[in-house]
Amino acid sequence: MRYGKEHKQATRQRIIEAAGRRFKRDGIDGSGISTLMTDAGLTNGAFYTHFTSKDDLVATAVSDQLQAQNARIVAQAAPGRAGLEQIVRRYLSAQHRDSSDDGCPSAALLDEIRRCTDPTKQAYTDGVLMVIDGIAARLAPDDPLSVRTKALGAYAMMAGTLQLSRALTDRQLADELLEQGIHNALALLGVEHGHSSPAM
Amino acid sequence: MRYGKEHKQATRQRIIEAAGRRFKRDGIDGSGISTLMTDAGLTNGAFYTHFTSKDDLVATAVSDQLQAQNARIVAQAAPGRAGLEQIVRRYLSAQHRDSSDDGCPSAALLDEIRRCTDPTKQAYTDGVLMVIDGIAARLAPDDPLSVRTKALGAYAMMAGTLQLSRALTDRQLADELLEQGIHNALALLGVEHGHSSPAM
């Protein structure tokens, strides 16, 4: 089968996105090449016409996941400082906690990324900086760099809270933790808010 | 070889502790039984005289790790509210970041635990509650339950911060994140503090 030049690119992207989902669901170590390719509607052999190794895909998928997260934030939250509370409430929602394959790659993969190769950690670092620079620009449009570390701290806090909420077997405690996390995140970011609004 | 009854218990404990370290270093999926047993100075076959399955060991090791974390906190920090700042500064130190095999099991394993079997998640939940109830008791000795969620939120925040600091390739940014994390944790816990003390 021979296709136009855009076909291979589209297939590659399909593999990357399917892999991102699968990694977030089953972990990187827990996702085999055959499974990833089946997810993308292909057989295992085709993998190496798109990537040089599993590591190569991992780095690419991690990067893609963070770009997607950034795009989601831009698309779904009101611009500027006003959108910050939306971002926090959406991130620390029960819905996000209960659907990790569609969610934040950091919350799903952070401690596995620590053990990955340098290119993957580099891709992760670059991707996170893109996301948090977006947040910093909302916090202080005139001087985003001055609040970069603050944004990074808030991102770390939100990821840790979501992870812990996912790991607890006590559902009520997990829900309380999310509420506490929203409160904490808004406090750390210095965003005004009512005590709690039930939807979004 | 036949030994006294305390011998098998001691061997079992040796496997559990070696496994805890190895899991934190290479991940649960990334640690094979043979490696774990070699770490403990034994051969793979002996594993099943101590545990019914790898899952069984994982749940046991997770529980043991959190008990050890709790014991470390009790042993190394001043009692009561006074020790809270020590706990935070020690947790979010460059030393802790750079030696994950000796460190916090939550920071090393949180998103892998999410994917584990229920007994492991239950062991994790129980263990975390033990640790955070200790923190809650320091925060409000007269009514620890009232600050349980607050303590849980602070724990989640610290774990997420340590994880992110470990995953970043930019060392300077990782260091700044730890500083920010200390600031954030002390703020969330309502602990007074100077701007930054270089050691401890």
Add this chain to the structure above:
DNA sequence: TGTACATCAGTGAACGCGCGTTCACTGATGTAC
């Protein structure tokens, strides 16, 4: 316009390897006499 050929994305079987688990066996020690 019709035909022969080159391209190359994708197939599917196979590779060596390490996984979790099983099991027949070993041999140092505690116990019985």
Add this chain to the structure above:
DNA sequence: TGTACATCAGTGAACGCGCGTTCACTGATGTAC
């Protein structure tokens, strides 16, 4: 006290299986004439 035996923690080879990776092959399409 000395000897024969029972115990059982630990050994090490083997099991089927899925891993990451390789490779000879297929066959639909674009291109050349």
